[in-house]
Each structure stands twice: as structure tokens, then as C-alpha cells.
Amino acid sequence: xxxxxxxxxxxxxxxxxxxxxxxxxxxxxxxxxxxxxxxxxxxxxxxxxxxxxxxxxxxxxxxxxxxxxxxx
Numbered sequence: 001x002x003x004x005x006x007x008x009x010x011x012x013x014x015x016x017x018x019x020x021x022x023x024x025x026x027x028x029x030x031x032x033x034x035x036x037x038x039x040x041x042x043x044x045x046x047x048x049x050x051x052x053x054x055x056x057x058x059x060x061x062x063x064x065x066x067x068x069x070x071x072x
Contacts, residue, residue, distance in 0.1 A: 011019065041049070065072060 008016070059067075062072075064070075
């Protein structure tokens with residue numbers, strides 16, 4: 001990573017790319033962060049989650065996309 005006193009013009013292309021990616025990641029996390037993060041699960045959600053995790057039935061990504069009418 002770059003030194004705090006380093007100028008942008010002194011960055012290598014790889015360092016600049018890393019800096020920009022980090023800034024974009026941080027901004028997206030701010031804008032799209034999960035508002036429910038850390039909130040307690042309701043009892044009905046907790047029970048459905050337990051049932052889902054105990055089940056051996058699984059869907060592939062393609063099957064989920066088909067059910068939702070999505071295209072990759």
C-alpha cells in the first residue's frame with residue numbers, strides 16, 4: 001500500500017489501482033450496507049433458517065435464477 005506522504009503522481013499503476021479499488025469498495029459498503037446488520041432475528045425467521053440448514057434439498061444458482069426469471 002502507499003505511504004501516507006506519497007503523492008498520487010508517484011504511485012505505480014498497481015498502487016493506484018489498489019487505492020481506487022479500496023475507495024470504491026468503501027463507498028459501496030457505505031451506500032449498500034446491510035441496514036439489518038446486527039439486528040436480532042425474529043423467532044419465525046430463526047426457525048425457518050434452522051429448517052433450511054437442516055434440509056438436504058439444494059438448488060443450483062441456475063435453478064434459482066430460473067425461478068426468479070433472471071438471466072446471467
